[in-house]
Amino acid sequence: MIRVRFAPSPTGYLHVGGARTALFNWLYARRHGGVFVLRIEDTDAERSSEAMVEGILDGLRWLGLDWDEGPHTGGTYGPYFQSQRLERYRATAERLVADGHAYYCYCTPDDIRVKRDAAEASSGVGTWRYDRTCCALTGDDIAARERDGRPRAIRVRAPERTIAFDDAVHGSIAFDGANLEDFVILRSDGHPTYHLSVVCDDVDMKMTHVVRGDDHISNTPKQIVLYQALGAPVPTFAHVPLILGSDKKRLSKRHGATSVIEYARQGYMPEAMVNFLALLGWSPGEGDREVFTREQLIAAFDLSGISGGNAVFNVEKLDWFNQQHLWSLPPAELGWRVKPVLERAGLWSDVYAGDKHAWFDAVLQLLKTRAKKIDDFAELGRYFFTMEPAYDPAAVARHLRTDGMRDHLVAIDEAFDALPTFDVDTTEQAVRTVAEVRGVKAATLIHAVRVALTGRTASPGLFEVAVLLGRQVTKARLAQALTLIASPVGG
């Protein structure tokens, strides 16, 4: 049984890099019928709170990455908050001391800094490692220090041998034991360091694979030392590359939104984000397919398809993915998603979900190819959802306040009145006939009517718009345009 985990620190929101790591873990678990565990690394009590944890969970929920064990869901290997497992880490560290794999260290961080500075000043190189002073302590030495009440940390004895492992992404990676020092696993305040808590938890929670950020590669040998000292099996590691900003620097606010929730707020769809993130640093190999549903990703995912190099987060491509997924949404589903956007914009009416739902769906279908994000529908379709479309002054000046336009519009209004049915063909025919009769180009009239109906110069096909607006509203807008023409410029 494959068991993987995502172990974020509760920073208050889910970063896109973390989201991708979570996604890879989730896909791997789902692909192989394994278990996806969510564990919160909140040992730093100062910097974490329940609200921050919820921020992370919200991000995961939005992406649709459900966890089998973790906060709220529980599980047999809990608790899933590191802050609740402190005793466990302490006991493990003591056990390692008892086993001879670790020892008490009474050197203070200050002692060590002084030694390091001195050593590096004389040698000129920064390769000083902890000199194992406390490793050599006799029972009497220790007793004496304990009597003095000296604070003590716990360090593991790092082996001399080379530590190598087979990374699922990078292949074989080896570290010379000479570069490993006896590192601290339990601080003098009784708190574990990161190395102890992750290994301890990953062992306790029976992780078979550790899929995490590239930045942990150099930590891995230390952790392997711990696994071995603990007599636990070493999991398979897969270190996934980082996500960078457009300047190839670590992704930060300066590059735009870094929180997945922020993208949710901007109107991106979770299925698009999932698709985009999955293909950022992972490729299904053969075939040119790029658009995947969640299920298709699960079926295609494999750790071996993860590339070794860092990837740049490219919003334009995200936009494209969003568009692709937007277009493949069934009409009713699209309406359901647009509703909250219109509500926020004050453009929603319950009839859109009731008597006028067919009309509403038709409007959305018409706007669809022009929308990149769900939020775009509010702006793109404003004139459908309110009786007071916003007239763009420049558009009015250019297309409405022109010579003879007043009379042209009156003629069109009359032509519309006379139509037996108000459909795309009849309205188009009517406008073209007026153009011919009055000796103007049809395009001129079409542009003018577009501004009259929508307030802007760009819209879907004019006659589709007119028909959806209906004869009454169309006539009302033409009338409104006439008063605009008559009103003083700028007024």
Add this chain to the structure above:
RNA sequence: GCCGGUAUCGUCUAGGGGUCAGGACACGUGGUUCUCAGCCACGGGACCGGGGUUCGAAUCCCCGUACCGGUACCA
């Protein structure tokens, strides 16, 4: 400094001893149309550098370089 990782169009990537080095996003041009979007067609654009191995290297090896990460009683 030391340790580790990575290097194919601007970006995400496929491929991998002999290929016209493929696709996608973005970009440019043309077409369609009432505008915009879309759609269709076409186009420009890449194997980091230097050595070596080889009949042949983008591919394998070495060395550089660049970038990223680590080098803590941070996670």
